[in-house]
Amino acid sequence: MxxxxxxxxxxxxxxxxxxxxxxxxxxxxxxxxxxxxxxxxxxxxxxxxxxxxxxxxxxxxxxxxxxxxxxxxPNFKNVEDHAQVLIALEKLSAELAVKNASDEDISHIAGIVDHMSEHFDTSDPLDMFEIDMSFHTAIADASKNKALAETHRTFLQRLWRARYLAASQRRNRQRVVNEHTLILNALRGRDAKAARAAIDNHLWHLAEDIREVIEKESAANNSAGTPTGDPQ
Amino acid sequence: MxxxxxxxxxxxxxxxxxxxxxxxxxxxxxxxxxxxxxxxxxxxxxxxxxxxxxxxxxxxxxxxxxxxxxxxxPNFKNVEDHAQVLIALEKLSAELAVKNASDEDISHIAGIVDHMSEHFDTSDPLDMFEIDMSFHTAIADASKNKALAETHRTFLQRLWRARYLAASQRRNRQRVVNEHTLILNALRGRDAKAARAAIDNHLWHLAEDIREVIEKESAANNSAGTPTGDPQ
DNA sequence: GTCTGAAATTTGGTATACCAAAACAGGTTG
DNA sequence: CAACCTGTTTTGGTATACCAAATTTCAGAC
CATH class of the missing domain: 1.10.10.10 (Winged helix-like DNA-binding domain superfamily/Winged helix DNA-binding domain)
Structure with a gap:
C-alpha cells in the first residue's frame, strides 16, 4: 500500500x-x-x-x-467555453481573496510578481509561463475556497496548451507583468471591484491571444489536411 | 464491448x-x-x-x-464553498443563456416552471425537487457552453443532498416557483442584469436554507457522538 | 476495380490472483 | 494500567487472463 x-x-x-x-x-x-x-x-x-x-x-x-x-x-468553441468559465472562476477567486487572503498570502502573490519582473528577460519561456500559472493559482488558493481552487486548477490545466501557445507567440511579458501588478494592487487594497476589473482586463487579453492561436492552428490543420495523421 | x-x-x-x-x-x-x-x-x-x-x-x-x-x-465550510461556486456558475449560465438560448430552450424552461406550478401540491417532494434541479440544469444547457454545463452539473450533484434536505424541511415551494418565474421572465426579456439579480435572490435563499440544515446536522452529530457509527 | 462476407485484429471491460503496506487486536511486560 | 510487540486482518494497487463487441483487413466473386 x-x-x-x-x-x-x-x-x-x-x-x-x-x-x-x-x-x-x-x-x-x-x-x-x-x-x-x-x-x-x-x-x-x-x-x-x-x-x-x-x-x-x-x-x-x-x-x-x-x-x-x-x-x-481542442476546437475553438471548446477552448472559448473553457475560457469563459475560467474567467468567472478567476473573478470569484479575486473577489474572495480580497476578503479572505491573509497578509502572508498577499506577500506570496507579490513575491511571484517580483520574481516575474526580475527574471523577465533571462528565463526560458516555459519557466516564465509556469510562474504565470502559479500567480493565478495562488489567488485561487488565497480565496480559501477549496472547491473553487480545485475547479480553477482543472480549468487552468485544460486550457494549459492553448494558453502556453498563446504565451509563446505573443512575447507580451511586460504587459502580463503590468496586469498582474494591477491585480496585486487591487488585492492589497482589498478592493473587490478593482480586482474584478483588473482580472477582466487581463483575461480579455488572454482570450484574444488564445482566439488567435486557435484560429492559426485550425487554419494549419485545414490547409494540411490532417498534419498529425489519422489515429490508428 | x-x-x-x-x-x-x-x-x-x-x-x-x-x-x-x-x-x-x-x-x-x-x-x-x-x-x-x-x-x-x-x-x-x-x-x-x-x-x-x-x-x-x-x-x-x-x-x-x-x-x-x-x-x-459534508461539513459546513465544504458546503458553503461549493454553494459559492455554484452561484457563480449559475450567474454565468443565466448571463450566457440570455444571449444564446433559442426560443425552444426558453419554451422548455417555461414548461418546467409550468409543470412545477401545476403539480405543486400533488407531487412527492423528491419528484418536485428533481424538477427543481432540471430547471437549473436546463438553463446551464441553454447557455450553449458545454464545459459550464458539465461543471455546473458536477456542483449540483455535490450539493444534492444538502439541497434536498433543505428543500424537504422548508416546504417553500411557492417561493421557489415565484423565484423561478422571475428568472424565466428575465431570460424571456433577454435581460442579463435582471437574470443575475433573480439568480442572486433565489440562491441567496438556497444558501440560507442549506446553512440551516447543515447546522442542524452538525448539532445532531455532536450531541449523539457518532450517530452513523465509526467506519470499519 | 469494386463489393461483400468472413476472418483476424483491436479494443474496453471485467474477473481473479497476488503483493506489500497499513491498521487493528490481543497478549505480555514493566 | 499503559506501552510495546507480534501476529492477523484489511486494504489499495497492480498484473494477468479472458471475453465479447467493434473495427479492420483480406480474399474471392463479379
Missing part, C-alpha cells in the same frame, strides 16, 4: 502523459493505445487505464467507443 | 451507490468496503473500484489511505 502523499503508478503515468501532451510531444489527434503504451512503459494495463481515465476527466484525452483514445484536439 | 450510450457495469454501480447516498440509505461516515460491496452486488472489484473512483471525483465518497472509503460527511 502506498501513502496518500506518494503518487501511485497510475498518477505517475498520468503526469508523464500530461507533460507530453501539454508540451506537444503527443500531438492532438494522436492515438494512445492502452496496451502498446503500457508495454512501452513496462507497466500493466490497469494503471495505464487509470491514467487515461484521469486525463480524460481533465479533458486532455478523448475516449472513443471501441477505438484507442486520442489526444484531444 | 459496450456502446458509448450504454453504461458500463461500473457506471451502473456508481448510479446505484449515488442514489443510496443521496437518499440517505448510505449515511455520511458509513464505510464502503470494496470487496464486501462487490461481493454483495455479485460483481468483481474492478468495476466497483471504478465506481468508487467516479463518486470520489464527485465528492460523494471520501477516499482514505489504507482504509475503506466512506460516504463523505
Amino acid at each position: 502506498i501513502r496518500m502523499a506518494e503518487p501511485t503508478l497510475a498518477e505517475h503515468i498520468a503526469n508523464e502523459l500530461r507533460r507530453d501532451i501539454l508540451r506537444g510531444k503527443l500531438a492532438p489527434g494522436e492515438s494512445i493505445k492502452e496496451r502498446d503504451n503500457a508495454a512501452e512503459m513496462g507497466v500493466s494495463r490497469t494503471p495505464m487505464r487509470e491514467a487515461i481515465r484521469i486525463l480524460a476527466k481533465e479533458g486532455l484525452i478523448q475516449l472513443r467507443p471501441s477505438r484507442s483514445p486520442i489526444v484531444a484536439r | 459496450i456502446r458509448m450510450a450504454e453504461p458500463t457495469l461500473a457506471e451502473h454501480i456508481a448510479n446505484e451507490l449515488r442514489r443510496d447516498i443521496l437518499r440517505g440509505k448510505l449515511a455520511p461516515g458509513e464505510s464502503i468496503k470494496e470487496r464486501d460491496n462487490a461481493a454483495e452486488m455479485g460483481v468483481s472489484r474492478t468495476p466497483m473500484r471504478e465506481a468508487i473512483r467516479i463518486l470520489a471525483k464527485e465528492g460523494l465518497i471520501q477516499l482514505r489511505p489504507s482504509r475503506s472509503p466512506i460516504v463523505a460527511r
Whole structure:
C-alpha cells in the first residue's frame, strides 16, 4: 500500500502523459493505445487505464467507443467555453481573496510578481509561463475556497496548451507583468471591484491571444489536411 | 464491448451507490468496503473500484489511505464553498443563456416552471425537487457552453443532498416557483442584469436554507457522538 | 476495380490472483 | 494500567487472463 502523499503508478503515468501532451510531444489527434503504451512503459494495463481515465476527466484525452483514445484536439468553441468559465472562476477567486487572503498570502502573490519582473528577460519561456500559472493559482488558493481552487486548477490545466501557445507567440511579458501588478494592487487594497476589473482586463487579453492561436492552428490543420495523421 | 450510450457495469454501480447516498440509505461516515460491496452486488472489484473512483471525483465518497472509503460527511465550510461556486456558475449560465438560448430552450424552461406550478401540491417532494434541479440544469444547457454545463452539473450533484434536505424541511415551494418565474421572465426579456439579480435572490435563499440544515446536522452529530457509527 | 462476407485484429471491460503496506487486536511486560 | 510487540486482518494497487463487441483487413466473386 502506498501513502496518500506518494503518487501511485497510475498518477505517475498520468503526469508523464500530461507533460507530453501539454508540451506537444503527443500531438492532438494522436492515438494512445492502452496496451502498446503500457508495454512501452513496462507497466500493466490497469494503471495505464487509470491514467487515461484521469486525463480524460481533465479533458486532455478523448475516449472513443471501441477505438484507442486520442489526444484531444481542442476546437475553438471548446477552448472559448473553457475560457469563459475560467474567467468567472478567476473573478470569484479575486473577489474572495480580497476578503479572505491573509497578509502572508498577499506577500506570496507579490513575491511571484517580483520574481516575474526580475527574471523577465533571462528565463526560458516555459519557466516564465509556469510562474504565470502559479500567480493565478495562488489567488485561487488565497480565496480559501477549496472547491473553487480545485475547479480553477482543472480549468487552468485544460486550457494549459492553448494558453502556453498563446504565451509563446505573443512575447507580451511586460504587459502580463503590468496586469498582474494591477491585480496585486487591487488585492492589497482589498478592493473587490478593482480586482474584478483588473482580472477582466487581463483575461480579455488572454482570450484574444488564445482566439488567435486557435484560429492559426485550425487554419494549419485545414490547409494540411490532417498534419498529425489519422489515429490508428 | 459496450456502446458509448450504454453504461458500463461500473457506471451502473456508481448510479446505484449515488442514489443510496443521496437518499440517505448510505449515511455520511458509513464505510464502503470494496470487496464486501462487490461481493454483495455479485460483481468483481474492478468495476466497483471504478465506481468508487467516479463518486470520489464527485465528492460523494471520501477516499482514505489504507482504509475503506466512506460516504463523505459534508461539513459546513465544504458546503458553503461549493454553494459559492455554484452561484457563480449559475450567474454565468443565466448571463450566457440570455444571449444564446433559442426560443425552444426558453419554451422548455417555461414548461418546467409550468409543470412545477401545476403539480405543486400533488407531487412527492423528491419528484418536485428533481424538477427543481432540471430547471437549473436546463438553463446551464441553454447557455450553449458545454464545459459550464458539465461543471455546473458536477456542483449540483455535490450539493444534492444538502439541497434536498433543505428543500424537504422548508416546504417553500411557492417561493421557489415565484423565484423561478422571475428568472424565466428575465431570460424571456433577454435581460442579463435582471437574470443575475433573480439568480442572486433565489440562491441567496438556497444558501440560507442549506446553512440551516447543515447546522442542524452538525448539532445532531455532536450531541449523539457518532450517530452513523465509526467506519470499519 | 469494386463489393461483400468472413476472418483476424483491436479494443474496453471485467474477473481473479497476488503483493506489500497499513491498521487493528490481543497478549505480555514493566 | 499503559506501552510495546507480534501476529492477523484489511486494504489499495497492480498484473494477468479472458471475453465479447467493434473495427479492420483480406480474399474471392463479379
